[in-house]
Amino acid sequence: MSKQATRTARSIALFLALTLVASCGTLPRSGPNKREIFQGSVLNGGDAFIVAVNPRVTAATAVTPALGFSSEFAHAGLLGADTIRPGDTLGLIIYENVEDGLLTNAGASASLIDEVQVDASGMIFIPYAGRLRAAGNTPEALRRLITRRLDEQTPDPQVVVRRLAGDGATVNVVGGTATQGVFPIERPTRTLTGMIAAAGGVAIEPDIALVNVKRGNRTETAYLSDLFKNPGMDIALRNGDTIFVEEDTRAFSVLGATGTQNRLEFETEVITAIEALAQVGGLNANLANPTGVFVFRNEPQEIAAAVMGRDDLIGTQRVVYVLDLTEPNGMFDARDFVIRDGDTIYVTEAPIVAWNRSVSALFGSLGTVTSAANTVTGL
Known part of the structure; x- marks a missing residue:
């Protein structure tokens, strides 16, 4: 075949390769890039507020579960060891x-x-x-x-x-304790921690153990660790109380350019963005864009209003918080930003990764088509 025909065949191969890459639309990747997320903001006609994390934002969003016992539970007096009871x-x-x-x-x-x-x-x-x-x-x-x-x-x-x-006064102990059953209220077991100890202690991780106390038609909850930090929460028990110990079921998801992608449960009562990323092995050094770490959250109206400094918001708002770990205070902001139940943490890929992927796809496709063209021209 002549040189002109060869050049023509290779031109056709290049055209076919470019057409193939263009026809593929978006190349395979872990998710949207930083620019695409910003395009979905309210300022660009989207439905989510994009908020850069700073000390003011971390303070406004540092909301932890409001768990603890009401004054009615907390101020109940101890039952006397010799108090007469039905039964x-x-x-x-x-x-x-x-x-x-x-x-x-x-x-x-x-x-x-x-x-x-x-x-x-x-x-x-x-x-x-x-x-x-x-x-x-x-x-x-x-x-x-x-x-x-x-x-x-x-x-x-x-x-x-x-x-x-x-029978006297008794308490039901169920859930994540070493022993479950009906226990009498006696001098050593007149308080919540005393009764849990009598049941053999908790059989789950203490840092994420929730203690529910059902008294009549009311159920109130506290973290086990708070009972020891604040002695005032070690409430006196009453006949017929039910103590139910369970694991904290709060969870968050981590996606994108990280060591692994998974849905994770809280390992402690409070977890920050840095700690959440550490649970999945941190950022992927070959893929991650440290300027584009995002936290997606449905924010209650009152918190969203405080974060945005607005009084015209109605109802729950979609908010995307941006962490730039390369900023002078970026790591401190990430260390202080509290993750909440249901959050999605997404780490974008670095722009060079997308470029390398496109080049690889282009020249890989070009090589395949050129090889086919050479085969044709060699006939």
Whole structure:
């Protein structure tokens, strides 16, 4: 074949290669680049606010879960170790200062009333004294109450009240503890941490352990670590409480040019952007653009308004926070920026990566087509 024909064939090959690359549209990559994300901002007609992270933004967005116990739970007093409760069994001895008493047999100075059951409403029945509220009283308080009632019937009665046995006050412990079951409220277990200790402690990572306390129709939650940091949160327990220990279920996703891409659960109560990136091995040194680390988040109205300094926002807003790790304070900002449940962290690729990919695709395609053209011209 002539040189002219060869040149023509190679020109056709180049044209076909360029056409092939152009027809492919977007070359394979991990996601949008920095420029494309900025094009989706509200300023460009998109539906997301693009916000550069700085100390003011980190302060406005540093919102952690509002967990803890209400004043009603926190200010409840400790149950006395000898407080009588529904289900308890009592033993009474009544001494009368007369020969023929109301309750004593002939020739006896005392009457034994054994195994008096405290009913579900907390009441007991004593002959000649009637129905009395026992639950909530100590044996001494109940003794004085019975004495006053009998004093109207017999002169100077002497009463002894003892707690014998019974179900008393109990708490259900379930979930992520070493032992689950029904535990009595006793002197060592009158508080939340004491009861958890009695159940063998938690069987999950303490840093992400949540302690739920259900009392009646209310359920309140606190981090286990906060119970030790703040003794005021180590609340007193009540009969019928249910303690449920579970793992923190908050999670975030990391995508793009990182060591790995995954959905990750929180390993601590608070996690920052730097710590989140560290969990996936940091930025990929061969791909990542350190000026384009983005955090995608649906931001509540009040926080979005504070971040943007606006008062015309209505409802939840889509916000994309930008971290530039090459800025003088970039690493500090990333270290202070708090990640929240549901966040998506995306690391863009460096522009040179896209360029190399395009060149590789172009010349790889050109080589393939040229080889085919040479085959044709060689015929």
